[in-house]
Amino acid sequence: MPSDKRTYASCRVGHLLVGVDVDAVQEVTAGGELTPVPLAPRVVSGLLNLRGQIVTAIDLRRSLQLAERPAGQPAINVILRSEGGSVGLIVDAVGDVLDVHEDDFEQPPGTVRGHLRDLITGVYKLDRDLLLVLNTERVMEESRGE
Numbered sequence: 448m449p450s451d452k453r454t455y456a457s458c459r460v461g462h463l464l465v466g467v468d469v470d471a472v473q474e475v476t477a478g479g480e481l482t483p484v485p486l487a488p489r490v491v492s493g494l495l496n497l498r499g500q501i502v503t504a505i506d507l508r509r510s511l512q513l514a515e516r517p518a519g520q521p522a523i524n525v526i527l528r529s530e531g532g533s534v535g536l537i538v539d540a541v542g543d544v545l546d547v548h549e550d551d552f553e554q555p556p557g558t559v560r561g562h563l564r565d566l567i568t569g570v571y572k573l574d575r576d577l578l579l580v581l582n583t584e585r586v587m588e589e590s591r592g593e
Contacts, residue, residue: 452549453547454545456469456525456541456542458507463579467583468583471529476497476524480495481495491503497533505537505589508537512563522539527583529583545571545573547571565585
């Protein structure tokens with residue numbers, strides 16, 4: 448009997464391949480002018496005007512505690528739908544939409560500790576990489592200082 452499949456939009460953040468549930472993705476946009484938000488949590492890069500809609504832009508490099516994006520490297524915004532409106536995740540590159548088998552899902556390894564473990568719900572082994580499944584709700588809570 449075939450296993451259930453899950454579908455994720457993949458993106459690169461530093462050396463990591465991160466997956467976001469494809470149903471949560473509204474759209475993908477290149478760069479865009481960000482308006483800084485005074486006193487916002489460090490993960491919030493600013494606000495993005497998306498055709499008149501104000502979207503909080505969260506830098507996934509900061510959320511995942513990776514090095515800052517190299518100067519001159521363009522950012523990509525993965526816009527997610529959420530109950531409180533749309534939220535943008537700033538990533539380095541967008542990959543393919545991946546179908547994975549639910550049977551291949553694994554809990555994060557014991558070596559993944561601390562903050563990263565809070566943001567990753569699990570891992571899928573791919574042919575040449577690991578797909579880290581992002582807990583988007585937790586990332587959004589962090590952007591609100593929760």
